Amino acid sequence: MTNTNREWLLAERPDGEPDVDCFELRETNVPDPAPDELLVRTRYLSVDPYMRGRMRDVESYAEPWDVGDTLKGGIVGEVVESASDAYDAGDLVTGEGRWADYATLDADDVAPVDPAVADPEAYLGVLGMPGRTAYFGLLEVGEPKPGDTVVVSGAAGAVGSVVGQIATRNGCRVIGFAGSDEKTAWLTDELGFDAAINYKRTDDYRAALDEAAPGGVDVYFDNVGGPITDAVFTTLNLDARVAVCGQIAHYNDEEIPTGPRKLPQIIPVRARVEGLLVGDFATRFGEASERLTEWVASGDLEHRETVVEGLENAPDAFLGLFSGDNIGKQVVRVPSSMNE
Amino acid sequence: MTNTNREWLLAERPDGEPDVDCFELRETNVPDPAPDELLVRTRYLSVDPYMRGRMRDVESYAEPWDVGDTLKGGIVGEVVESASDAYDAGDLVTGEGRWADYATLDADDVAPVDPAVADPEAYLGVLGMPGRTAYFGLLEVGEPKPGDTVVVSGAAGAVGSVVGQIATRNGCRVIGFAGSDEKTAWLTDELGFDAAINYKRTDDYRAALDEAAPGGVDVYFDNVGGPITDAVFTTLNLDARVAVCGQIAHYNDEEIPTGPRKLPQIIPVRARVEGLLVGDFATRFGEASERLTEWVASGDLEHRETVVEGLENAPDAFLGLFSGDNIGKQVVRVPSSMNE
Incomplete structure (x- = not known):
């Protein structure tokens, strides 16, 4: 496995409509998982309209991103190294990750992804x-x-x-x-x-x-x-x-x-x-996931994802949300040189 | 008792801010109560901001007033003739009456006024x-x-x-x-x-x-x-x-x-x-009246009424609501030549 990671940082706060200058891609090292953490390779990254609020220097329900910090967001990824008993290398999980090739996530904060129910990217949309x-x-x-x-x-x-x-x-x-x-x-x-x-x-x-x-x-x-x-x-x-x-x-x-x-x-x-x-409904997420999974698995609930290829295009995928480029859920696919 | 009644009609619909030209005082005859009705002499007439909506030709929660029709509104008055077993002449009642010296009201649609609890005009405000x-x-x-x-x-x-x-x-x-x-x-x-x-x-x-x-x-x-x-x-x-x-x-x-x-x-x-x-809370009005009456009677709930004298000044009292002339409830006192 390569030791090189790429991470998108907030380069500057937008004034009005954001553009690509607000983002900066930086090379870093792949982090090591601490005890009970997982090192996850991103397969799909979620870009969401609410992230525009995180670009402001205003306290709100989602913590503002600081200039120079790596951007956060929902991901689906593969466990490449596990320091937890709960998951093994090779498992697919979803959780709050980073706009990066690799990130460490606390094992308690991720949920398993079952590709038998739906394509993994659906866990950032209809099942997320x-x-x-x-x-x-x-x-x-x-x-x-x-x-x-x-x-x-x-x-x-x-x-x-x-x-x-x-x-x-x-x-x-x-x-x-x-x-x-x-x-x-x-x-x-x-x-x-x-x-x-x-x-x-x-x-x-x-x-x-x-x-x-x-x-x-x-x-x-x-x-x-x-x-x-x-x-x-x-x-x-x-x-x-x-x-x-x-x-x-x-x-x-x-x-x-x-x-x-x-x-x-x-x-x-x-x-x-x-x-x-x-x-505000966090205590009832299990109920929602159960029902939504059931409806998707039975074919009663249709879903669609719009996929932008490549971590390097994540800012464009995000900016496209404001011009309505997406049908269904907008995600970014993050290929790996290893297996794709 | 005189047979002459005075009633305020809607003379024209306002365009923007209403003025006195929207109202016309007309002399009519005092009506006779039908069975189960009361002939009530108005002592106090309520003017309320929501009445501005009734001056528009738009269906809403309160029926629009028609041009040429007598204006309606809450009153406190004295029963002068009763065709109902429920009330006697001399009783004080409150209900939906008219901008007039006299009006007939259905006995089922009025409530008794107890001057021992509060001045009668309070039944158009804190107790209304x-x-x-x-x-x-x-x-x-x-x-x-x-x-x-x-x-x-x-x-x-x-x-x-x-x-x-x-x-x-x-x-x-x-x-x-x-x-x-x-x-x-x-x-x-x-x-x-x-x-x-x-x-x-x-x-x-x-x-x-x-x-x-x-x-x-x-x-x-x-x-x-x-x-x-x-x-x-x-x-x-x-x-x-x-x-x-x-x-x-x-x-x-x-x-x-x-x-x-x-x-x-x-x-x-x-x-x-x-x-x-x-x-929307009509089925629970009894509960509210009970509590409010209790608080007023015990002196725990203060109230105040701003009184304009004379039916002839009712439009001015109404218009004054929009310039904030009133403190507490705005009412119009309708004196009678008989007893005042």
């Missing part, structure tokens, strides 16, 4: 944090009831695509917003969405909603914010629930953005609008 | 709809816990003044926004608020909050909207609750107003923001 976010966000915050109309923004993304499918399982009428005809076709033809709106083909989202959801909206699962969200708020039904999972349209704003005020709109319908973070 | 709104809105939507910091906008109004006092009863630190030094003094000196901010003395609401609530805000009870609300949203603590009861700053807007977007702000703290309407 995005899938759990969809599961708890929809069921616990959105509280869908049979017959409800559910609207999902960012519907072809890692979270949204799972939200919509769980909603259809629950007897809801499901409408998704996505940014290409390929995405909307995937939603309606493969995932069972009742309707999908390509937001790049119209400016009049309200008219599109009136056609797709003439009875109004009972649950809105928001990954995006901006004008789509503004339109959905004008169609909320009595006692509507809004799960605010993401606001990717605003992540690169340096000032608090302005838009139509929503509080005057939620009084007449007594809507409940709630911010959502999957970590 | 505003008191119940405060009770359910704070306890069921705001869910205050001992030690929480609770912020109330419109704190010296009919609802806000009760919200703050119930919050102090629940062991919370309570901060109110109000629009005059007389109001803020009433809040801190009489009602037990821990701090009060005169929003007309500063533009920097965030700085005022940082001083009054250095640990952030756990519960925000919003009657107002606008820049006060914008500032409070930047100070919300983890799992904060926002009860959106009113948005009086925006009631005269003809277009959806714009302002800082709040959804990006609620994700990191997972705040819950919920529209509130007291009618």
Whole structure:
């Protein structure tokens, strides 16, 4: 095994839209696992919209990255050296790793990956944090009831695509917003969405909603914010629930953005609008993983991953999230000279 | 008894800020009570911010008033003729009446007024709809816990003044926004608020909050909207609750107003923001009335009414709500030539 590792560092904090200059690839040494740690070779690295928040020097739910530090993120990888009884070399695991070829992870903090259930990269999407976010966000915050109309923004993304499918399982009428005809076709033809709106083909989202959801909206699962969200708020039904999972349209704003005020709109319908973070459901992750694994294994829950090749392209994969390059979960495949 | 009645009609719908031209006082005949109805002479008439919504030609939770129709509203009055076994002439009752000297009300739709508990006009405020709104809105939507910091906008109004006092009863630190030094003094000196901010003395609401609530805000009870609300949203603590009861700053807007977007702000703290309407708690009104009456009778719950004299001045009393003329509940006293 080579002793050379490559790690992506935060080179500088972005001002507005980030670019490749924010990242720097540095060669380091492969670390040694301490007792109870595993040395893991990255096979797939997750890039996620929430990471934009970690690039800011602001305390939040996810610790800010420091300039000069190696970037962290979810990985699927292979144990190459184990200092734990729990795993052996060759095991596939998933956990919070680094944007690097190799990282050491505490054995207590990883979970096994079973390639018989799904391709390993699915453990960063439908069987990982995005899938759990969809599961708890929809069921616990959105509280869908049979017959409800559910609207999902960012519907072809890692979270949204799972939200919509769980909603259809629950007897809801499901409408998704996505940014290409390929995405909307995937939603309606493969995932069972009742309707999908390509937001790049119209400016009049309200008219599109009136056609797709003439009875109004009972649950809105928001990954995006901006004008789509503004339109959905004008169609909320009595006692509507809004799960605010993401606001990717605003992540690169340096000032608090302005838009139509929503509080005057939620009084007449007594809507409940709630911010959502999957970590708040950590004690119930087992339940979600069990159900999601079952649905994926049985073929009831479709999933898709968009793969960018090579650790050297990780920043591009991350930046592509903001232009909607991905369908389903965006991951980076990290090949090894040894076995690929 | 005279046979002449006076009734305020909606003369025209306002465009933006309403004025007296929107109202017309017309002489009519005193109506006769049908079986099970009461003829009630108005003693006090309630004017409320939500009535601005009824002036619009838009279906909402409160039916819109039609141009040419007599305006409706809460009253306290004296039964002058009873066609019901439940009440006798001379009884004081409260219910949904009209902006008029006399109105007929269904005996099933009124409640008795006990002047031994409080002055009759209090049944339009602390012991009426505003008191119940405060009770359910704070306890069921705001869910205050001992030690929480609770912020109330419109704190010296009919609802806000009760919200703050119930919050102090629940062991919370309570901060109110109000629009005059007389109001803020009433809040801190009489009602037990821990701090009060005169929003007309500063533009920097965030700085005022940082001083009054250095640990952030756990519960925000919003009657107002606008820049006060914008500032409070930047100070919300983890799992904060926002009860959106009113948005009086925006009631005269003809277009959806714009302002800082709040959804990006609620994700990191997972705040819950919920529209509130007291009618949703109708099955539990008895519970609220019992508690509020008990607290008022024991002197634990302070209240105040601002009285405008004369039915002819009812539109002015209503319009004054938008400039904050009232401290506590705004009512109109309707004297009678017979006994006053």
